[in-house]
Each structure stands twice: as structure tokens, then as C-alpha cells.
Amino acid sequence: MKIGITLGDPAGIGPEIILKALPRFNRFNNIQIFASREILKKTARDLRLLKNYEKIKRMIIDCVQDIEFTYGKPDKKTGQVSMESINQALHANIDILITAPIVKQVIKLSDDRFIGHTEYLAQFYHTKNFAMVGLWRSKRIMLLTTHLPLRQIFEKLTSTAVFEKIELLNQGLKKYFNIQEGSIGVCGLNPHPFEFSLGEDEIIQKGVEKAKKIGINVTGPFSADSIFNRTFDAYLAIYHDQAMIYLKSKKDGLNFTLGLPIIRISPLYGAALNIAGRNQAQFSGLISAIDRGMRLYKNVRRFQKYET
Numbered sequence: 001m002k003i004g005i006t007l008g009d010p011a012g013i014g015p016e017i018i019l020k021a022l023p024r025f026n027r028f029n030n031i032q033i034f035a036s037r038e039i040l041k042k043t044a045r046d047l048r049l050l051k052n053y054e055k056i057k058r059m060i061i062d063c064v065q066d067i068e069f070t071y072g073k074p075d076k077k078t079g080q081v082s083m084e085s086i087n088q089a090l091h092a093n094i095d096i097l098i099t100a101p102i103v104k105q106v107i108k109l110s111d112d113r114f115i116g117h118t119e120y121l122a123q124f125y126h127t128k129n130f131a132m133v134g135l136w137r138s139k140r141i142m143l144l145t146t147h148l149p150l151r152q153i154f155e156k157l158t159s160t161a162v163f164e165k166i167e168l169l170n171q172g173l174k175k176y177f178n179i180q181e182g183s184i185g186v187c188g189l190n191p192h193p194f195e196f197s198l199g200e201d202e203i204i205q206k207g208v209e210k211a212k213k214i215g216i217n218v219t220g221p222f223s224a225d226s227i228f229n230r231t232f233d234a235y236l237a238i239y240h241d242q243a244m245i246y247l248k249s250k251k252d253g254l255n256f257t258l259g260l261p262i263i264r265i266s267p268l269y270g271a272a273l274n275i276a277g278r279n280q281a282q283f284s285g286l287i288s289a290i291d292r293g294m295r296l297y298k299n300v301r302r303f304q305k306y307e308t
Helices: 014-025 037-046 050-059 076-090 117-124 150-156 159-177 200-213 240-247 284-307
Strands: 003-006 031-035 060-062 096-098 131-136 139-143 183-187 217-222 234-237 254-258 263-267
Touching: 003 014, 003 076, 003 284, 014 031, 014 037, 014 050, 014 284, 031 037, 031 050, 031 076, 037 050, 037 060, 050 060, 076 117, 096 284, 117 254, 117 263, 131 159, 131 240, 139 159, 139 240, 159 183, 159 200, 159 234, 159 254, 159 284, 183 200, 200 217, 234 240, 254 284, 263 284
Parallel strands: 003 031, 003 096, 031 060, 096 263, 139 234, 183 217, 183 234
Antiparallel strands: 131 139, 131 254, 254 263
């Protein structure tokens, strides 16, 4: 089990949470941090975390450029460094990828096609059948659409798309979570589904019914403002904020990319530029990501052994 940790944007909290979280895994010999020693040492010095740096320095793969940067002020160079870290990790034949927070806007200064980790990794691995899944404790929430303007969601909403994501989620419950006969609840698009629908919730219902016909235990659509109070093994949200408003209201939510040939998981928060460089960042999310990533990997290995 080879675990790779990416640096994130140096101007954000990525280096800080690495310095705070990774000493807890100091006894592990299978964790590599794809970063710059100088960037991590500078952050450690500025935040008075040099003892932490000493505990993790053997884990560091010094493979990205050292740059001048200012906390809270990402720029083109910090974006390039965060992408260098990701790319170095992807080419290192890792089993689990834990990604620290990036700043998409500055990455776009070098690559205007960049959308986010999820889409970038799917493209790297030539994976077409994938999805973003938010995790918090026993909640598993897949997104039908990810980083899209609301107007574009209607173009992507088809009964086939709903069916395919339900099918992928059902397979994912077996492969990643060791749940063989899982239940799935599906969000509606509109407030009080069907009451204000202009045909969208009927489209979702058609996808649900198609999935039921092949034996999947799926129900919906339900109102997104209360569905997560219902008990299901997994949920399908139609757009980003339906899932993320719930998940980001919880401590230590995680972002998991389902469908890749590796396990990719990350804390469910951004670069927190407003507190970068102040030694205020909470790091429990990164610890949770590493712990959950290892459990997911073991589940996949168990599933593969069973399948063969």
C-alpha cells in the first residue's frame, strides 16, 4: 500500500496541515509527500513547527520547484507548484492519493481547461465512468454533476445520466464500502419535488425506475432539504451544493473520487487563504482522509479477491 500526499497550494494551508498531521503517521514506511523540502521547511519555520518538520522530512520526495510565495496570496507560480506535486505523485505508481487543497483560479492561469482534481485525475487515467462522492461518517453522497453553473445542470439532466450514476454508485457500495445490497436515495432537483417541477423531477424519476428494473434498491426523488435525514447506504445529489451544503456543515468531511484505478481522497475544505500562515488551520480532516483512504484500499483489495 503506497500512499502519496500532495502539497496543495503553498500560499494556502496545504503545507501547514501536512506538517501538523503527518507526524502522527511517522511510524509508517509507505507514505511519501510529493513536495519541496524548502517550502515545507519555510512554512515550518514561520509557523514554529520545525519539530514537526524533523519528524516527517524522511517522507518528503523533494520533486517540485522551490519558489517565493506569500501566505494568502496565491499566484501563477504557486498554482504551477501545486500541479507539479500532483503530477509527480501520479507518475510514482501510488495506490492511494491524498490531495491537499489547491486554488483552481491560479492553476487556470497556466491551464484554462482545468476544472478540479476530480476531472483532472479522470482524464489522466482515461476514466469515463467516475464520480465525486462526499463522505462524512456513514454518509456517502455522490454528485450527478460537479462544478457547473446552475443553468448548465438542466442540459446534463437526463434519465440515462441518472440511471448510470445510480448504477455506478451501487457498484461502488460493493467495491469500496463492502455493502453488497445497499439502499440508495435520490435527490429531486426542485424544492418539494414535482410540486414545482417543469419536468426535471419526472426525468429523475425515470432514471430511478430504470435502475429499479435491474434490481437496484433505489428510491426517490426526495426533497434535497431533508433527504439526508433519511436512512440510506448512499445518496445521489443532482448538483454540487445539494451535497456540499450538508457535508461542509460537518467536521472532517471528505471528497472521494469513485471509479479511478487508485484511491483518491482529500479533506473537504479549500485552501483557506484567510488563515494561511497563521498556524490556525485544523488538520483532523487530513488525518481522516489518510485513515479512510487506507480502509477504502483494503475494501477494494478484498472485493477484487472475492471477484476473482
